[in-house]
Amino acid sequence: xxxxxxxxxxxxxxxxxxxxxxxxxxxxxxxxxxxxxxxxxxxxxxxxxxxxxxxxxxxxxxxxxxxxxxxxxxxxxxxxxxxxxxxxxxxxxxxxxxxxxxxxxxxxxxxxxxxxxxxxxxxxxxxxxxxxxxxxxxxxxxxxxxxxxxxxxxxxxxxxxxxxxxxxxxxxxxxxxxxxxxxxxxxxxxxxxxxxxxxxxxxxxxxxxxxxxxxxxxxxxxxxxxxxxxxxxxxxxxxxxxxxxxxxxxxxxxxxxxxxxxxxxxxxxxxxxxxxxxxxxxxxxxxxxxxxxxxxxxxxxxxxxxxxxxxxxxxxxxxxxxxxxxxxxxxxxxxxxxxxxxxxxxxxxxxxxxxxxxxxxxxxxxxxxxxxxxxxxxxxxxxxxxxxxxxxxxxxxxxxxxxxxxxxxxxxxxxxxxxxxxxxxxxxxxxxxxxxxxxxxxxxxxxxxxxxxxxxxxxxxxxxxxxxxxxxxxxxxxxxxxxxxxxxxxxxxxxxxxxxxxxxxxxxxxxxxxxxxxxxxxxxxxxxxxxxxxxxxxxxxxxxxxxxxxxxxxxxxxxxxxxxxxxxxxxxx
Numbered sequence: 274x275x276x277x278x279x280x281x282x283x284x285x286x287x288x289x290x291x292x293x294x295x296x297x298x299x300x301x302x303x304x305x306x307x308x309x310x311x312x313x314x315x316x317x318x319x320x321x322x323x324x325x326x327x328x329x330x331x332x333x334x335x336x337x338x339x340x341x342x343x344x345x346x347x348x349x350x351x352x353x354x355x356x357x358x359x360x361x362x363x364x365x366x367x368x369x370x371x372x373x374x375x376x377x378x379x380x381x382x383x384x385x386x387x388x389x390x391x392x393x394x395x396x397x398x399x400x401x402x403x404x405x406x407x408x409x410x411x412x413x414x415x416x417x418x419x420x421x422x423x424x425x426x427x428x429x430x431x432x433x434x435x436x437x438x439x440x441x442x443x444x445x446x447x448x449x450x451x452x453x454x455x456x457x458x459x460x461x462x463x464x465x466x467x468x469x470x471x472x473x474x475x476x477x478x479x480x481x482x483x484x485x486x487x488x489x490x491x492x493x494x495x496x497x498x499x500x501x502x503x504x505x506x507x508x509x510x511x512x513x514x515x516x517x518x519x520x521x522x523x524x525x526x527x528x529x530x531x532x533x534x535x536x537x538x539x540x541x542x543x544x545x546x547x548x549x550x551x552x553x554x555x556x557x558x559x560x561x562x563x564x565x566x567x568x569x570x571x572x573x574x575x576x577x578x579x580x581x582x583x584x585x586x587x588x589x590x591x592x593x594x595x596x597x598x599x600x601x602x603x604x605x606x607x608x609x610x611x612x613x614x615x616x617x618x619x620x621x622x623x624x625x626x627x628x629x630x631x632x633x634x635x636x637x638x639x640x641x642x643x644x645x646x647x648x649x650x651x652x653x654x655x656x657x658x659x660x661x662x663x664x665x666x667x668x669x670x671x672x673x674x675x676x677x678x679x680x681x682x683x684x685x686x687x688x689x690x691x692x693x694x695x696x697x698x699x700x701x702x703x704x705x706x707x708x709x710x711x712x713x714x715x716x717x718x719x720x721x722x723x724x725x726x727x728x729x730x731x732x733x734x735x736x737x738x739x740x741x742x743x744x745x746x747x748x749x750x751x752x753x754x755x756x757x758x759x760x761x762x763x764x765x766x767x768x769x770x771x772x773x774x775x776x777x778x779x780x781x782x783x784x785x786x787x788x789x790x791x792x793x794x795x796x797x798x799x800x801x802x803x804x805x806x807x808x809x810x811x812x813x814x815x816x817x818x819x820x821x822x823x824x825x826x827x828x829x830x831x832x833x834x835x836x837x838x839x840x841x842x843x844x845x846x
Contacts, residue, residue: 305601305602308601314604315618317601318601318605318608319370319373320373322363323373326375333384341391343386343388354396355404358418358422361388361392362422362424364381364385364388365425366608368382369432379435382440386443392418392447399458400452400458401451412455412458412465413469415454416472417468419451419475419476421609422448423448423472423475424475424609424612426448428613429441449476449480451472451476452482452485455469455473455488456484456485456488463507464507464516464520467524471519471520471524473485497536500637502635502638507559507560508559508560508638509560510563511559511563511568512561512568514544515576518576521534521537522576534580534583537580538580540576541577544573545592546631546633548592549663550644550646551599552599552600553567553568553569553663555642556568557640557651557656558638558651565658569599570592571596571606571607574593574596574604575610575617577589577596578593579616581593582621587622587623587624588625588627588628590621590624590625595627629644630646631643639653639689641689648663648748649662650743650750654686654687654689655685656685657673657683659673659686659741660741660743664803664804665800665802667774667799667805668771669768669770669805669807669845670828671768671769672768673766673767674754674765674766675767675822676756676762677762677763677816677819677820678762679735680821682822686699687699696744697741698742699740700738700739700740701736701737702736703737706731706732706733708729708730708732714728735759739754739756740754741755749845752842753841755840756838758837760836760838761836763814763819763836764834764837764839765819765832766832766833766841766843767831768791768807768831769826770805770830771828771829772829774800774829775799776829778794778796778810779791782817790815791832791833792810793809793811796810806845806846807845807846808843811833811835813834813835814835
């Protein structure tokens with residue numbers, strides 16, 4: 274298993290972005306066992322957590338002469354406070370749970386004590402810690418560590434065990450120090466407001482302080498950043514949207530703000546239409562680092578479960594069940610919250626059918642989602658990837674179009690327009706040449722020529738218009754391309770399929786691996802039992818890396834090529 278596969282399997286890739294960096298050794302060693310009901314799921318996760326104990330403990334720095342003593346190495350062999358927090362959480366769960374083989378195993382106490390001492394040592398005088406990959410003296414990244422540590426504290430304080438005070442007193446000091454940062458510290462991003470507020474709400478349940486609640490109200494008075502579609506500002510459907518939901522839920526639950534659940538509900542209703550047939554979440558429109566990332570729905574588990582219970586919503590119950598059936602092992606991240614939030618264990622309402630046949634437009638995200646059973650597509654405005662498609666487990670990750678028009682011909686439609694023919698995307702561009710400056714004027718050589726030439730008269734102006742119309746009929750998707758204007762401009766349509774499948778019908782045309790040309794016939798892409806049929810092809814030339822186009826993506830890339838004027842219809846089914 275390579276590092277990318279490991280991160281995908283364990284969920285560590287997404288957790289790194291939210292500040293919890295997991296050691297690279299953490300993974301399951303056997304398939305996740307079947308379960309019936311929430312408590313059995315929790316019991317199985319406790320056993321999966323047991324598998325992590327020795328692996329994460331092996332990453333702890335035991336060199337007493339080191340300034341990193343007690344800390345934990347992350348994936349890149351950097352000792353970080355976030356990894357130390359991860360160790361403490363893992364060991365606290367194992368130590369506190371009767372189902373664990375480590376239950377009340379005092380050999381874990383010393384490791385937890387070392388981790389807390391390390392955390393206190395690296396905590397700044399203002400109460401913050403550093404996220405070494407990017408943020409320093411960071412209040413929000415301190416919040417990411419405090420949240421699971423609060424849950425760990427809650428688990429341990431209920432037990433009677435040797436050295437309880439020597440373990441929990443330093444942890445309490447670390448948490449209260451962090452609270453001093455939270456009541457005054459600033460943030461970077463929209464979701465950071467809710468991360469800090471959630472951490473404050475958790476601290477307030479352990480160590481009540483009116484300042485914590487007042488600071489929560491300061492952030493909440495700004496209003497939550499949700500649009501009319503139901504999406505949060507960052508549109509980060511794999512990472513920060515579900516994180517925001519979880520934050521708002523716990524602020525609602527712990528700080529007595531029940532109105533926040535209505536906001537969560539609005540987002541979850543929207544998200545029902547962002548799920549691919551294979552259980553992945555659509556990430557194409559994200560404004561953050563999870564854009565186009567392959568991710569499932571595990572981060573939505575707590576939000577959907579809590580909202581199903583709050584609103585007696587059968588669709589939300591069905592989504593909980595779907596997440597449990599697709600990626601149960603990834604729920605390990607949320608085990609401490611399952612163990613400390615009794616409401617999550619309540620019986621869910623009866624399930625309703627999830628939406629599997631729809632056309633939904635989300636104007637604020639510049640996106641349209643179409644699903645017909647086992648096949649779905651995403652159409653995107655303001656994105657060079659304007660079309661993606663999934664058929665079961667077979668995925669067309671990207672369709673892009675580029676022309677060699679002055680090296681500026683990457684197609685990117687500003688918006689999506691509904692017409693009688695379908696969903697229309699448009700791009701147009703004019704470019705030409707520049708005349709001498711008027712007599713008496715001189716170039717300004719102290720600024721770039723590209724900037725200075727704006728004063729010059731333009732001549733020999735060329736024009737290019739590109740139009741793509743996406744239509745669908747009973748699960749067959751059709752893309753109609755129409756390019757007109759300046760003649761004889763080379764162009765290439767790029768279809769990027771995921772690497773794991775097999776391709777038939779394409780002709781290898783490059784020394785680069787997995788680059789193919791589709792001539793007159795159709796192509797077939799297969800992954801497991803699912804097949805995407807597409808075509809027909811077109812190959813007026815063999816130039817696939819058009820000047821000015823974006824770099825070729827990772828995957829099996831199939832190209833159709835031509836020259837302007839150009840009209841072409843491609844189907845996918």
